[in-house]
Amino acid sequence: xxxxxxxxxxxxKVMIEMKGVHKWYGQFHVLKDINLTVQQGERIVLCGxxxxxxxxxxxxINRLEEHQQGQIIVDGTELTSNVKHIEAIRREVGMVFQHxxxxxxxxxxxxxxxxxxxxxxxxxxxAEALGMKYLERVKIPDQAKKYPGQLSGGQQQRVAIxxxxxxxxxxxxxxxPTSALDPEMVxxxxxxxxxxxxxxxxxxxxxHEMGFAxxxxxxxxxxxRGEIIEQNxxxxxxxxxxxxxxKLFLSQIISNH
Amino acid sequence: xxxxxxxxxxxxxxxxxxxxxxxxxxxxxxxxxxxxALTLLGLYLIWLLLPPALNWLLFKADWSxxxxxxxxxxxxxxxxxxxxxxxxxxxxxxxxxRWRIQLSWLLAVVGAAPLFMKRNPLRMPSALFMLFAYxxxxxxxxxxxxxxxxxxxxxxxxxxxxxxxxxxxxxAGSLPGGIxxxxxxxxxxxxIRSVCVVIIEFWRGVPLITVLFMSxxxxxxxxxxxxxxxxxxxxxxxxxxxxxxxxxxxxxxxxQAIPKGQYEAADALGLNYPKAMGLIILPxxxxxxxxxIVNTMIALFKDTSLVIIIGLYDxxxxxxxxxxxxxxxxxxxxxxxxxxxxxxxFCFSMSRYSQALxxxxxxxxxx
Ligand SMILES: Nc1ncnc2c1ncn2[C@@H]1O[C@H](COP(=O)(O)OP(=O)(O)O)[C@@H](O)[C@H]1O
Ligand SMILES: [Mg+2]
Numbered sequence: 034x035x036x037x038x039x040x041x042x043x044x045x046k047v048m049i050e051m052k053g054v055h056k057w058y059g060q061f062h063v064l065k066d067i068n069l070t071v072q073q074g075e076r077i078v079l080c081g082x083x084x085x086x087x088x089x090x091x092x093x094i095n096r097l098e099e100h101q102q103g104q105i106i107v108d109g110t111e112l113t114s115n116v117k118h119i120e121a122i123r124r125e126v127g128m129v130f131q132h133x134x135x136x137x138x139x140x141x142x143x144x145x146x147x148x149x150x151x152x153x154x155x156x157x158x159x160a161e162a163l164g165m166k167y168l169e170r171v172k173i174p175d176q177a178k179k180y181p182g183q184l185s186g187g188q189q190q191r192v193a194i195x196x197x198x199x200x201x202x203x204x205x206x207x208x209x210p211t212s213a214l215d216p217e218m219v220x221x222x223x224x225x226x227x228x229x230x231x232x233x234x235x236x237x238x239x240x241h242e243m244g245f246a247x248x249x250x251x252x253x254x255x256x257x258r259g260e261i262i263e264q265n266x267x268x269x270x271x272x273x274x275x276x277x278x279x280k281l282f283l284s285q286i287i288s289n290h
Numbered sequence: 291x292x293x294x295x296x297x298x299x300x301x302x303x304x305x306x307x308x309x310x311x312x313x314x315x316x317x318x319x320x321x322x323x324x325x326x327a328l329t330l331l332g333l334y335l336i337w338l339l340l341p342p343a344l345n346w347l348l349f350k351a352d353w354s355x356x357x358x359x360x361x362x363x364x365x366x367x368x369x370x371x372x373x374x375x376x377x378x379x380x381x382x383x384x385x386x387x388r389w390r391i392q393l394s395w396l397l398a399v400v401g402a403a404p405l406f407m408k409r410n411p412l413r414m415p416s417a418l419f420m421l422f423a424y425x426x427x428x429x430x431x432x433x434x435x436x437x438x439x440x441x442x443x444x445x446x447x448x449x450x451x452x453x454x455x456x457x458x459x460x461x462a463g464s465l466p467g468g469i470x471x472x473x474x475x476x477x478x479x480x481x482i483r484s485v486c487v488v489i490i491e492f493w494r495g496v497p498l499i500t501v502l503f504m505s506x507x508x509x510x511x512x513x514x515x516x517x518x519x520x521x522x523x524x525x526x527x528x529x530x531x532x533x534x535x536x537x538x539x540x541x542x543x544x545x546q547a548i549p550k551g552q553y554e555a556a557d558a559l560g561l562n563y564p565k566a567m568g569l570i571i572l573p574x575x576x577x578x579x580x581x582x583i584v585n586t587m588i589a590l591f592k593d594t595s596l597v598i599i600i601g602l603y604d605x606x607x608x609x610x611x612x613x614x615x616x617x618x619x620x621x622x623x624x625x626x627x628x629x630x631x632x633x634x635x636f637c638f639s640m641s642r643y644s645q646a647l648x649x650x651x652x653x654x655x656x657x
């Protein structure tokens with residue numbers, strides 16, 4: 034059921050491997066036997082009803098959540114309770130949140146250079162050049178000296194993307210990056226994500242933007258009640274869904290949009 | 291179908307808020323019958339209280355002279371304060387050594403000045419000087435031997451100098467102490483967490499006066515024979531621990547107010563715990579709790595006078611002592627008014643500074 038077509042830009046190198054991953058919140062079995070392999074350059078869209086465990090799944094990849102059973106290997110390093118390994122993986126995995134989570138006490142540029150300086154030990158001058166480069170990339174270099182609170186939602190989310198990119202990650206995780214935005218700002222953020230995908234970034238996106246999925250994803254994964262129900266290339270996924278629950282979900286999404 | 295062109299409405303200046311003094315009076319003082327009544331009552335009270343107060347404090351007060359014969363009794367006799375001022379400021383610090391205290395105060399004012407001014411290149415050096423060099427210099431000046439000066443026992447310290455010493459040490463010590471306790475109380479490690487909870491709840495549960503009493507009377511009983519350290523130092527340690535517990539709870543309130551997303555973003559960027567706390571969480575949390583911290587510090591400043599219980603004479607206590615001097619019986623009121631003024635000046639300055647700090651650290655719109 035995996036993507037059959039060999040999409041250009043995707044290499045054989047496995048970036049993320051989840052094998053039989055289970056997770057519980059107390060008694061609640063939130064992830065049930067998740068198996069997922071992501072190759073370098075893949076753009077994967079994760080969708081499913083609210084509460085199905087999408088966020089939990091991607092948050093396990095950078096250990097914002099801890100899985101209790103199974104294996105997660107990111108860029109060749111297995112996630113265990115070893116703090117050094119966790120920090121090493123987090124350096125290579127960028128994450129963009131629904132609510133941006135910018136640091137409100139720092140300017141836009143300071144938000145961007147913080148991790149390169151303190152985690153990568155990059156000289157400030159170099160980090161600032163890098164920060165400006167990525168702020169240009171997300172098309173807001175003119176806001177560098179402002180504070181996040183002075184920007185619109187769309188601008189804040191683009192800063193958040195730039196902040197992640199400044200760590201020059203190998204993988205980017207997006208958790209509903211456009212869900213908290215006013216409709217007219219969704220496009221500017223999606224455009225940024227599209228251009229990132231075109232550059233060959235390995236991306237794992239939780240989103241309900243089906244247009245985005247059709248345009249850039251090479252694989253769409255549907256989750257429900259903590260399980261991966263179905264995964265396919267976007268063409269097949271949207272036009273010929275296999276599972277009843279997928280069909281139901283897609284019909285709901287389409288009637289809402 | 292004809293197309294109407296839309297002419298955008300021009301931006302207008304806002305209406306002027308008030309129409310002169312009359313408008314302001316009407317809007318703020320006489321907006322309703324109740325408001326008018328309260329205004330009139332307020333004016334009546336001012337008329338009743340202010341003239342006698344000013345007469346006593348200033349116009350009918352005695353200013354010149356050197357003993358009580360200069361006091362005529364119609365108003366305050368500030369001669370009492372004037373004659374005893376040195377004692378109020380320096381306690382029993384030997385007169386010929388008082389330049390050391392004056393020098394330390396001068397150094398503090400000059401050294402810290404850049405911190406109170408707008409962004410300037412001297413801020414960082416000034417902060418480093420005040421944090422690391424100044425405490426050592428002040429210690430050397432006050433005690434003496436470090437700089438080859440004659441030793442002045444802490445039992446001779448007193449007055450404003452002692453008040454400031456206790457308050458500054460208490461504040462400077464309890465801030466880092468409180469932050470560490472607050473972080474410890476939120477630690478994931480059960481042992482660290484329990485230890486911090488016990489410390490906080492113990493020190494918060496006992497009155498400061500008990501802490502001082504214990505430090506002075508009880509502690510020596512527990513210490514091994516021959517090991518006896520300075521009474522003031524013991525009191526200072528007690529004050530720092532006591533205040534740390536309060537600051538810890540204030541800071542914890544700030545930590546709890548920081549959204550989970552901030553921790554997650556810091557983690558996701560690969561910042562380790564000390565960096566996430568020091569660069570992301572604490573700067574925001576401390577900014578949120580500036581009012582609470584300053585509140586605690588103002589309370590501490592005034593509570594320093596409790597050291598009377600262990601026989602130390604700070605500002606208030608040395609004034610009280612002077613007021614029972616047979617030569618100056620009957621001038622306690624002047625003494626207390628002076629004490630109130632001194633305490634008020636320092637506490638009000640702290641309050642203003644904290645407000646300025648909050649304004650300076652404010653970034654962008656709150657949502
Ligand atoms: N910290 C938590 N503690 C307990 N339950 C949680 C926690 N986080 C999420 N859940 C529950 O786990 C389920 C999956 O959550 P999540 O991964 O956020 O779903 P999704 O992102 O697909 O909407 C939901 O039912 C949610 O209520
Ligand atoms: Mg979610």
